[in-house]
Amino acid sequence: MRCIVVxxxxxxxxxKTTYAQFIAERYSLRYVxxxxxxxxxxxxxxxxxxxxxxxxxxxxxxDLEIDRRALQEASRGCVVxxxxxxxxxxxxxxxxxIIFDAPLEERARRIAARDGKSLEEAISEIRRREESNRRxxxxxxxxxxxxxxxxDLVINTGLLGxxxxxxxxxxxxxxxxxxxxxxxxGAK
Numbered sequence: 001m002r003c004i005v006v007x008x009x010x011x012x013x014x015x016k017t018t019y020a021q022f023i024a025e026r027y028s029l030r031y032v033x034x035x036x037x038x039x040x041x042x043x044x045x046x047x048x049x050x051x052x053x054x055x056x057x058x059x060x061x062x063d064l065e066i067d068r069r070a071l072q073e074a075s076r077g078c079v080v081x082x083x084x085x086x087x088x089x090x091x092x093x094x095x096x097x098i099i100f101d102a103p104l105e106e107r108a109r110r111i112a113a114r115d116g117k118s119l120e121e122a123i124s125e126i127r128r129r130e131e132s133n134r135r136x137x138x139x140x141x142x143x144x145x146x147x148x149x150x151x152d153l154v155i156n157t158g159l160l161g162x163x164x165x166x167x168x169x170x171x172x173x174x175x176x177x178x179x180x181x182x183x184x185x186g187a188k
Contacts, residue, residue: 002183004077004095004096004185005077005093005094006023006097007096008082008087009082010099011101011126012111012130013102013108014102014107015100015157017033021082022166023080023173026173027173028078029080030079031080032070034083034085034086037070060140075093087099087150088137089141095180098152098153098154101155101158102157104123105123107126109122134146
């Protein structure tokens with residue numbers, strides 16, 4: 001049996017990266033970011049991150065390659081794979097699928113503070129990104145990323161502070177580990 005695979009997705013500004021990294025560190029798992037895979041592909045092709053995004057909107061080749069690489073990483077096991085589509089793309093191979101969300105205003109406030117933008121700019125950017133991600137997922141895979149039924153755990157990070165969300169994750173994973181110790185091969 002292969003070691004645990006955790007797929008983490010979420011809306012922009014929901015904390016998915018923070019919590020995916022936390023899970024990986026806490027349970028001694030590798031952390032793979034679809035964003036980092038995307039950046040690596042841009043580097044391999046000799047184009048900027050933004051140029052590759054534009055190409056991805058014109059052709060499914062880019063997204064499908066990122067997803068192929070995410071699946072390849074998942075096949076190695078002992079990993080947390082984080083990305084906007086990870087939960088859906090890895091739905092058949094991940095042992096645990098988690099989606100993070102929060103109200104739009106809260107996510108926009110976080111992004112505005114993090115990136116030094118106005119709240120209005122952050123809201124506009126979130127809406128554009130979410131619609132682009134949703135359209136591409138529907139077009140390439142036929143799934144709606146607003147349908148959270150694929151997830152094993154959905155957390156509204158707008159209701160709790162960061163430390164409380166981490167407590168929820170520890171409770172979930174410690175209990176999951178007790179129920180399925182065989183897939184935590186080498187993880188703490």
